[in-house]
Amino acid sequence: MVKPEQPIKFYQHPISGHCHRVELLLSMLDLPYEPILVNLPKGEHKQPEFLALNPYGQVPVIDDAGFVQVDSNAILVYLASRYDDGTWLPRDPKGAAQVQHWLSLAAGPLAYGPSMARKMVLFNEDVDLTPAKMEAERLLTFMEAELHSRAFLTGETANIADLAMYSYVAQAPEGNISLEPYEAIRAWLQRVEQLPGFVAMPINAVGLRAD
Incomplete structure (x- = not known):
């Protein structure tokens, strides 16, 4: 398996599920990387130095020997x-399409459901949680049905679809969305957490909002 010639620069913030x-994946592929904290509360993601990397002012960003993504x-x-042989991203048309389906769900219903609800609660936003909770319920109900028939989102082995979700x-x-009704999802979460190289998010994410 190919390895980077130098550590990958990984611009991130621990509170971010996107990061x-x-x-x-960096950990599960055992890739050397240099985590670079972007202080979101201080607005570092909106400063010229970071905007030169990502004009949208969002984390994460990686710099792999000059290639910025x-x-x-x-x-x-x-x-x-x-850096992988097809395990984490299937090369066959069917497998690739199934992964893309979940990546689209991660960018849509997941972002506007569980992720949005979590953001509103963590940052004490005075907004109605109902739309985000309804989106989350639709997504989680769909996932629950899918995971009753297989161990991971696209089959019996994990890939980047599982990491994206x-x-x-x-x-x-953390967004006041209970996972108690979703037995298959909770079992899937445990299977992901048992994968070699798994790293957990900080337990007290709320504490990361302040400097």
């Missing part, structure tokens, strides 16, 4: 394509 999904799902695709589903209770 965590990238950290999971933004967007967590795109980073997963890059790392799996560059894991972080914000696991942290859904």
Whole structure:
């Protein structure tokens, strides 16, 4: 398996599930990387130095020997394509399409459901949680049905689809979304957590909001 010539620079913040999904793959592929904290509360992601890396002012970003990639799902695709043999990103048309389906769900219903609800609660936003909770319920109900028939999201082995979905589903209770009704999802979370190289998000994410 190919390895980077030098550690991959990984611009991140621990409170971000988008960053965590990238950290999971970096760890599971055993790739050397240098975590670089971007202080979101201080607005470092909106400063010229960071905007030169990502004009959208969002983490995560990686710099792999001068190749800069933004967007967590795109980073997963890059790392799996560059440094893996097809385990984490299937090369066959059916397998690749199934993974893409889940990446789209991660960018849509997951972002506007569990992730949005968590953000609103963690940052004490005075907004109605109902739309995010309804989106989360639709997504989790769909996932629950899918996971009754297989161990991971696309089959019997994990790939980047599972990593893209894991972080914000696991942290859904931080957005006042209970996982108690979803037995298959809770079992899937445990299977992901048992994968070699798994790293957990900080337990007290709320504490990471302040300096």
